[in-house]
Amino acid sequence: MDVATAGARDVPPVAAGPVTAVVRPVEVDRAEPASPRLLKLLALAEEEPELSALEPYLTDGDPAVRRTAVSVLTETAPAGTGQALAGALADPDAGVRSAAAASLRELVETLPPEPALRVALAGALTVADPVVRAAALDMLRALRLGDVGLFTASLSDADPAVRIEAIRALVSMDAGDALARAVTDPFREVRVTVAKALGTVGASGAAFQEDGVLDALTALACDADVLVRGAAYEALAGVGCPAPLAGSAVAALADTAWQVRAGAARALGAAEAAVAVPALAKSLADPNADVRKATVLALTRHTGVEEARAALATATADSDADVRAYAARGL
Numbered sequence: 001m002d003v004a005t006a007g008a009r010d011v012p013p014v015a016a017g018p019v020t021a022v023v024r025p026v027e028v029d030r031a032e033p034a035s036p037r038l039l040k041l042l043a044l045a046e047e048e049p050e051l052s053a054l055e056p057y058l059t060d061g062d063p064a065v066r067r068t069a070v071s072v073l074t075e076t077a078p079a080g081t082g083q084a085l086a087g088a089l090a091d092p093d094a095g096v097r098s099a100a101a102a103s104l105r106e107l108v109e110t111l112p113p114e115p116a117l118r119v120a121l122a123g124a125l126t127v128a129d130p131v132v133r134a135a136a137l138d139m140l141r142a143l144r145l146g147d148v149g150l151f152t153a154s155l156s157d158a159d160p161a162v163r164i165e166a167i168r169a170l171v172s173m174d175a176g177d178a179l180a181r182a183v184t185d186p187f188r189e190v191r192v193t194v195a196k197a198l199g200t201v202g203a204s205g206a207a208f209q210e211d212g213v214l215d216a217l218t219a220l221a222c223d224a225d226v227l228v229r230g231a232a233y234e235a236l237a238g239v240g241c242p243a244p245l246a247g248s249a250v251a252a253l254a255d256t257a258w259q260v261r262a263g264a265a266r267a268l269g270a271a272e273a274a275v276a277v278p279a280l281a282k283s284l285a286d287p288n289a290d291v292r293k294a295t296v297l298a299l300t301r302h303t304g305v306e307e308a309r310a311a312l313a314t315a316t317a318d319s320d321a322d323v324r325a326y327a328a329r330g331l
Contacts, residue, residue, distance in 0.1 A: 037065050045072040051080040058084060063093035070096060074103040082111040086120035086139075089132045097127070101135035108142045118145040125150075130159035137162065141169035152178040160187040167193050176201040180216035191228045195220045199235025213239065221248055226257040233263030241271040250279040258288040265291060269298030273305045281311040289320040296323055300330030 041057050049072075057069035070088055073081055085107075088100035104111075111117065124136035137154055140146035146169055154166035155178070163185065170178050179201060182194045198213045198220075217239070220232035233252055236245055249271065252264035265283055268276035276298065283295040296315050302308040315327035 035062060035065065037062065038068060041065060041068055041072060045075065048076045049078065051078045051084055054078075055084070058088060063091075063096055066091060066093065066096045067099050070099045070103055074106060077107060077110065081107065082114070082117045083120050086117060086124060086136075089120075089124040089129075089136065090127055094129065097129050097132050101131055104135060104139050108139060111143065113143040113145050117143070121145065122150060125154065130157075130162050133157060133159065133162045134165045137165040137169055141165075141172050144172075148173055148175045148178055151175070152181070155182050155185075160185075160190050163187070163190050164193050167197050171197045171200055174201050176213040176216075180212035183216045183219045188225050188228060191220060191223060191225070192231045195228060195231035195235045199238030214242065214244070218245060218248075221245065221252070226259050229255070230257070230259035230263035233260065233267045236267035237270045239270075241267045241269075241276075243272070243275075246271040246275045250275065253279055253283050253286075258286075258291050261286060261288065261291045262294040265294040265298050267298075269301040273302045273308070277302050277305050277308045277311070281307060284311055284315050284318075289323060292318060292320065292323045293326060296326040296330065300326070303330060 037057070037060060041054075044053060044057075051073075054069055054073055054076075057065055058073070060066050060069070066088070070085065073084060082104070085100045085104050089097055089104075091097050091100065118140070121136045121140050124132050127133060127136075133154070137146070137151065140150065148170065151166050151169040151173070152175070154169075155163055157163050157166065163182070167179060167182060167190070176198065179194060179197050182190065185191050185194065195217065198217055201213060217232050217235055220228055221236075223229050223232065229252070233249055236249060241249060246268065249264040249267040252260050253268075255261050255264070261283070265280060268280055280295050280299050280302075284292055286292050286295065292315070296312065299308045299312050299315075303312070309331065312327045312330050316324050316331070318324050318327065
């Protein structure tokens, strides 16, 4: 559906009459009185200018003018907007850089994936501001302008938020081998993101054993951090919880952390029934309701086995309403 017809079915008829365009006001920094250049730029915005008319304002000596130029550029979006905004990511003013990053993300669905834009975004990966580097990776991923080598290089970025964007980009390319390199990242949230990413890559049909995904999840399942271990076991559900790790998931049902026990239960939903069902049946006695819910949901994937159905029937009398509801739905 094109932009002109999108949502036309939902618009009620209106009476004939003059049509007034509704334009979102350009955001202006009002901390100080507006300069003549700023006033001239605001007047120019009313004319929907071409990029050439805005370029002098994008390089103006006043950061307030440059920030407003970015806002005008975002509202009018003339040809060349993507490359101009990518160039503004290297602006010396943090406010201009932040505005340019936000504008690129706002316009991502309308920007053409041109080679010149790729060059500009790749260049932004060397900017000292991590906000810029994260935004550049996000755009390279969304516009499909990046490659595995480019994204893998950012796994060693100094900022964890940038590394997380690199992981998301590698997921979009099913780059399991590259993702596996991030299992030793020093930042917990990065390792959690890696675990979830590996489960996604495995579920997409990648040859996860050959790509190192299985070894990576094995390492993450032994991580010192509770949340990382829980995420690793949960990710196993996406790759089928193969035999080498199904036994580990059974053992993890006795972990002291409920997050790990819940993740292990979810993993066993994808494991062989002969291994999973007896362990899951015992896990219905777990003191934590979230673990019992995960256990019931895992058992519903094994309802072809009589022992699983019997366990679900028992869970319909659980003290937690959600557990009872999930169990009844699974029978």
